[in-house]
Amino acid sequence: MTTDRSVTVNGDPVPLPDDPRVSLLDLLREYAGLPGTKKGCDQGACGACTVLVDGRTGGDRERILSCLTLAVQYEGRSVTTVEGLADGDLHPLQEAFIDHDGFQCGYCTPGQLCSAVGMAAEARRGVPSHVTADVTRSEVELTTAEIRERMSGNLCRCGAHHGIVAAIATTYAGAGR
């Protein structure tokens, strides 16, 4: 059922299944025993499946939708999921989500977390958004409007938006990382 090729997930190799239809999301949830990454639509519309992958830009990890990604596309590359987000006990953003009540049911939460980490890196690199006033600056300041705009691909039906945005703002806004 599996091959001798693999994807590195949170530092560990995960063998690729021999079925090329398996999405990266299903690889994580059904094959790697890492169901922390959630499936809200399987169609690229909700952001629940967001994970971080090794970047081509300055070493930053980039956010992708794992449901729209075939696992085989990431052969030999590194993926970070919510389970691997923290260096130590909790990532500062995870702590901030608890402090600011950035979730209710928790189903969108892993996607929000990974998305925010990738989003903050994008802002640091100066990637503009629809609401960026000055697109020439090398780093975009993460105002509330920027965070709301850039996180809009991550739906939350419970309506925990305020806590999510507050947690992201305290973790990243003005902090330079």
Add this chain to the structure above:
Amino acid sequence: MSTPTTGPDVLGAPVPRRDGRVKVTGTARFAAEVPMPGLLYAAFVHSTVAKGRITGLDVAAAENSPGVALVMTHRNAPPMAAPPAFALHPMGASGDNLPVMRDDRVRWNGQAVAVVLADTQERADRAAELVTPSYAAEPAVTTWSAAKARGTARASNYGMPLTTVSGDADAALSAAAVSVDHTYTTPRESQNAMEPHAATVVWDGDTLVVHDCTQLVSQVAVSLAEVFGLRPDQVRVSAPFVGGGFGGKGLWSYLILAAAAARMTRRPVRAALSREGVYRLVGGRTLTEQRVAIGARADGRFDAIIHTGLMAMTEHNAVPEAVTSATGALYAAGSFRLEVDRALMDTVANFYMRAPGEAPGSFALESAIDELAHELGIDPVELRLRNEPETEPVTGRPFSSRHAVEAYRAGAERFGWSARSAVPRARREGEWWVGAGTAAATYPYVRFPGGAARLVLQPGGRVGVEAAAHEMGMGTATVLAQITAERFAVPLTAVSVSYGDSTLPGVIMAAGSQQTASLAAAVAAAHRELVGGLLAAGAAAGTGSPLAGCTADTVATRDGGLCRLDDPDAWEPYDALLARAGLTELRAEQAAPPPAEMGAWSIHSYGAVFAEVRVNDVTGEVRVPRIVGSFDCGRILNARTAAGQFRGGIIMGLGMALMEETQVDGRTGRIMNPSLSEYHLPVHADVGDIDVIWTGIPDPRTPLGAHGIGEIGIVGVAAAVANGVYNAVGVRVRDLPITLDKLL
């Protein structure tokens, strides 16, 4: 942080969620994530006609497809009894009472006609594509106009016809000095919890073990037992984490089919619906058409309120949209006529969604109040205050605790309502017209019979609390720990909580905003039992206990122990009492007393919503940058999670106001937008500042003084936004959602 974790202040404090760590680290296991060896994955084949018979069902290609273990259709499915339907049967959990896969009949477009099990999801999905059903379609009612033409009838809620008449409202309306009389419509909506419905099911001999995402563990267990001819104790339903419910997570056919297929293959089965599958198999809020007519005197006092509704249902369910239920509770009026009728359509059975009845009903009522305020030239806040009732209108029952006026005033103050222009289309900033709207909200207090809890007093002053309650993000586990810590006067860290499992005590639906009241009453009853038992065993006369001779009525809890009510210094810690009794732990299980408070008093949650609305002059786009919600919901037991419930409801109301609609193709009866890209929900960029405040005044008649808070947040929001749109641009939209085409 200075959050109290013990003592009398633990209730009400903004205590962080107990399940925070597992949710932010991705270690909380949802229903589709329970590991099982030898698992089979399910894929569903959905009918493509709304009504008729299955004439052909070629499954050979699917059966021969790689990895396939079973293709189940009505031809080989095991016999199953029809599931007991919610509101038709005391323990019914099912959205409808149709037998599942019993015959060749198709009753809605999207019904499951085959289930494929395979060793991977990919293989199951592929094989499902190879099943080729053919149908003899029959004429079906799939448009609203056809449904109305077929005939309407009075709707019932739990067997009670939805009719309330007091005085002669029609005569009073024609005689009124000023009146409004308009029709409002609201569309079908889908709950769209972020977690699509899913279950992992395994048979252990004749015992069915179900890991599901339900908000009704006990009813689902009983209902499944009925379907499969088992004793209730042969079904165990576990749902410790539920990824949002909002009414949608009762019992639906996917779970029955998964259990049947697991029985046939004798292997565990995972049935995780696709997002489209949720739309096909699970019912949402139904559409409504409502008339609101109000007759008033020149000073604004109401002489007549007529509120009638018509909504779509199916022949197979009993869940109406009781759109008039708030109307009889909010305002004084000389006369009322409130009626709800239903017309039948051939669709998936409609079901509850957050604040069923009140959410669509308040859109009509509170829009009409705004229209009347405009006719009268009276400020809409003032008009509502002038019609504040002394006792519950129609019934005359006394209010247990009603501070709606205080909530309205506080909200208006916080919002800065006095700065609003009474004249529409008065304020413009660049391309944007700016307005403000308001609406009142109410939601009834409910406490269903059946609540129970088990308490376990353990060494070291530790307490376990166990109840078949649900945590879908409301903060149930956290508030249950707070309630228990307060009762025992022990630190929060000394309390462990078990919930989300049908083997635990009680029937505690996460519905009707009633779970917390049910739990509070049950914990109080079990606590009394436990304290009585502890005193009898550990503080009998002659034991030397300072509490000797005390009963549950003559002691209080303090600092991890009990003390005499009349002499708090006569105190003994729990450990000492357990030791005297020769016990290592003591358990007590009790049912909550019957909800007598509901009969004697009119008990409601109240709210006032204020919205700043901006309408783009060029595109008609509507933005809502600021909302204030001001609530009167009794005592607030956790300020943090309560704020989350209020805001979450308001945001769902924003979606209802501006974008949400489940669209049914009238030609085929098929839902046309079964995805999160075509059914729009509010995203971060749509959600502006939302300020929530509350009176916090405890209700002396309810457990812990609390009212429900899970649903009131959505009520009134759509009207507040619509009224704000009118104030911004002078266009009255009576048809939700308020999309930009209606403003151009």
